[in-house]
Amino acid sequence: MSKSKFSGGSAFGGGSYDVAVGDPGLVDSLASYKRRIAGLYRPLSPNDIASIPPSSLVVSKKIDGELWFLISNDDGVYLANPRGRGITGKIPVLEQAKTLPAGTILAGELHVEAAKGRERVGDLSALLAGGKKADTKKLSFTVFDLVQKDGATALTAPYEERFSTLQALVPASGSTLSLIETATMSGAADLQSHYKTVVEDGGAEGLIVRASTGMVYKLKPVIDIDCVLLAYTEKVDEPGHARSVLLGLMHEDGKVQLLGGCGNLGSMTQRKAIFDRLSKSVVTSQVRYASDSGGLYRFVSPEIVVSVKVTDLQTERSDGTILSAPFLSYDKASGWRSHGVRPCPRPIHPVLERLRDDKAANPVDIRITQISEWLISPAAGATPDNLPTSQVLRREVWTKEAKGQIAVRKLVVWKTNKETTNSAFPAFVVHWTDYSATRATPLDREVRLAPTEAIAMKLADEMITENIKKGWNKA
Numbered sequence: 001m002s003k004s005k006f007s008g009g010s011a012f013g014g015g016s017y018d019v020a021v022g023d024p025g026l027v028d029s030l031a032s033y034k035r036r037i038a039g040l041y042r043p044l045s046p047n048d049i050a051s052i053p054p055s056s057l058v059v060s061k062k063i064d065g066e067l068w069f070l071i072s073n074d075d076g077v078y079l080a081n082p083r084g085r086g087i088t089g090k091i092p093v094l095e096q097a098k099t100l101p102a103g104t105i106l107a108g109e110l111h112v113e114a115a116k117g118r119e120r121v122g123d124l125s126a127l128l129a130g131g132k133k134a135d136t137k138k139l140s141f142t143v144f145d146l147v148q149k150d151g152a153t154a155l156t157a158p159y160e161e162r163f164s165t166l167q168a169l170v171p172a173s174g175s176t177l178s179l180i181e182t183a184t185m186s187g188a189a190d191l192q193s194h195y196k197t198v199v200e201d202g203g204a205e206g207l208i209v210r211a212s213t214g215m216v217y218k219l220k221p222v223i224d225i226d227c228v229l230l231a232y233t234e235k236v237d238e239p240g241h242a243r244s245v246l247l248g249l250m251h252e253d254g255k256v257q258l259l260g261g262c263g264n265l266g267s268m269t270q271r272k273a274i275f276d277r278l279s280k281s282v283v284t285s286q287v288r289y290a291s292d293s294g295g296l297y298r299f300v301s302p303e304i305v306v307s308v309k310v311t312d313l314q315t316e317r318s319d320g321t322i323l324s325a326p327f328l329s330y331d332k333a334s335g336w337r338s339h340g341v342r343p344c345p346r347p348i349h350p351v352l353e354r355l356r357d358d359k360a361a362n363p364v365d366i367r368i369t370q371i372s373e374w375l376i377s378p379a380a381g382a383t384p385d386n387l388p389t390s391q392v393l394r395r396e397v398w399t400k401e402a403k404g405q406i407a408v409r410k411l412v413v414w415k416t417n418k419e420t421t422n423s424a425f426p427a428f429v430v431h432w433t434d435y436s437a438t439r440a441t442p443l444d445r446e447v448r449l450a451p452t453e454a455i456a457m458k459l460a461d462e463m464i465t466e467n468i469k470k471g472w473n474k475a
Contacts, residue, residue: 005075006088007452013136015089017128018419020427020451024458027084027451030069033107033147033155034082037067040216043311043348044209046195049219050188055212057191058159060182061198062206062218063142064119064373065111066316070141070177072100073151079110079141083426084451091136093176100169103151108143108180118203121315125376143170144180144208159210195219222309225249225347225370227259228361229304230328230336231289231297232278241271242278246289246297247308247350248328249368250361257342257368258325261291262308262350270352277304284335287326294435294443299336305359305366306352313345313374317447322376340387343376387425388417393453394460398472407436409467413460415453428456432463 009019021027044051068081070093077097079087087094100106112123127134146154146162146169154162163182170179185191191209198204199221206220227247235243244263248256265271278300285299315323325344329337359365368375394413399406410433418425426449434444446463450456 006078006086009086009088011132012087012089012128012130013091013132013134015087015091015094015136017087017134019086019088021078021080021084021086022452024455026071026080027455029147030080030084030105031082033069034067036155037107037216040214041218042215043218043220045222045311046192046219047222049192049195052188052191052209052211052217053213054187056160057185057212058163058182058210059185059191059194060144060180060208061204062208062220063109063111063180064121064205065109065124065142066121068108068110068141069147070097070100070104070106070108070143072097072102072104074102081110083449084455087139091139093136093139093141096175096177097141101150103148104169105146105148106143106166106170107145107147108141110139110141112138113140118205120373122373122375137176140176140178142178142180158212160212191219218312220312222311223313223371224353225259225308225310226356226359226366227306227308228256228302228366229274229278229300229306230256230258230302231285231299232275233291233293233295233297234275235271236295238268238271240275241268242275243271243293243295244291244297245274245278245306245352246299247306247347248302248366249370250363250366251368252363254329254363255339256302256328256330257344258289258328259344259371260325260347260350261297262347262352263292264349264351266352283330286334287328287336287338289326290443293441301332302330302361305356305361307354307356308347308350309353310347310350312348313371314348315343315345315374315376345371345374390417390429391415393428394457396464397475398468399475400472402436403438405437407434407438409434409472411460411463413456427451428453430456430459430463432467434467 005022006019009016068079071078071080077094111119112127127138143166146166148154166179172179195207199206209217209219229245230248231246233243235241242265244261246261247259249259250256281300282298283301289297322343323346324341327339327342392414396411398409412431414429416425419427428450430448432446435442448459
């Protein structure tokens with residue numbers, strides 16, 4: 001194996017974990033696959049099965065793990081995630097994969113087989129943090145897609161054709177490497193029966209349903225969460241009505257984890273009632289948090305508890321990086337204070353069901369453990385208060401006047417200095433800000449992550465080329 005392709009990392013059983021994959025083209029293709037797949041997925045609840053258009057359906061069990069890629073090329077056989085971090089060396093799953101022909105890239109779920117019940121992504125996080133003493137025999141990779149064969153992309157072929165090729169490459173079942181089990185069905189009745197057998201009776205997390213139309217459905221039970229309201233924004237076109245609210249959950253010590261925003265608040269009557277209650281309890285806040293539309297939230301005292309339904313909780317961005325959110329504390333005298341960020345999933349399609357006046361904002365009624373199976377713990381010894389300081393490597397700003405307003409575009413590249421102490425952080429971040437007051441959504445942002453400085457700077461140059469044209473003046 002060529003050592004030039006990998007750098008960094010730490011001991012992981014008989015191999016290494018979190019090494020940087022040094023091939024920018026490969027890393028970009030893995031991230032592109034993640035973004036492509038994320039764009040195809042549509043979360044569904046069991047009540048929505050009938051909405052799936054009639055077609056040939058390929059159905060498999062949803063595995064609670066992380067998306068990784070098994071790669072066989074001139075550098076050997078190794079695992080890599082969409083962020084360009086890898087696992088190499090004498091790891092059982094890699095030893096079993098040595099028969100794969102060069103030029104092969106397989107997509108799958110990296111996970112830990114559960115001794116009892118279903119697998120949990122938290123078990124994978126714990127194993128990957130195990131260092132040299134990690135029991136790597138527990139590391140499993142279940143393949144579900146063929147990305148590349150003989151060095152050429154395989155994604156132009158229909159999924160059924162790709163899966164047929166996988167059957168010849170990957171064992172149906174193996175100690176650590178296996179092919180996802182699938183079933184073919186044609187209608188909602190068969191799918192409903194299969195869901196009951198695998199999920200309701202079998203305890204699986206959910207089903208992945210691939211339609212012949214190309215759409216991919218993630219079929220899971222609806223998740224109910226009791227949250228506290230932290231802040232709100234007001235509808236610009238309907239003053240006096242809440243547009244969105246921020247949701248929070250509480251740890252045992254009373255600190256609050258910001259979960260995310262919710263704009264599905266019900267009728268205009270309900271929006272007005274929420275606004276009337278929250279606008280009376282606005283408090284001082286050192287925290288600034290913008291909504292998806294660019295408006296700043298107004299923080300309130302944590303008093304109102306609501307019941308929220310979500311179709312899913314997303315733990316990663318489309319590029320494979322772990323999602324994080326502010327970790328807060330509240331004091332009546334000084335208001336809200338930030339303690340950095342912690343890994344936290346983002347609610348998908350949250351809907352505010354009702355106010356829970358029978359519950360209070362305490363560590364029991366709005367406990368963080370409601371979402372414990374989606375939480376990824378920070379690395380040992382690395383708390384939000386003692387992580388290394390980031391270093392800004394590059395900052396450039398451009399302005400342009402249009403319709404009497406000044407538009408701003410800004411590039412910032414920084415090194416986090418946290419990747420070795422907390423796996424939730426990437427090594428480098430490239431952040432693009434695009435502000436124009438004349439747009440319906442004034443503030444747009446794009447975040448790209450990179451394992452090395454060279455890749456980060458390449459991404460930055462591409463952003464400038466794409467977004468800075470004639471008429472923009474560098475500040």
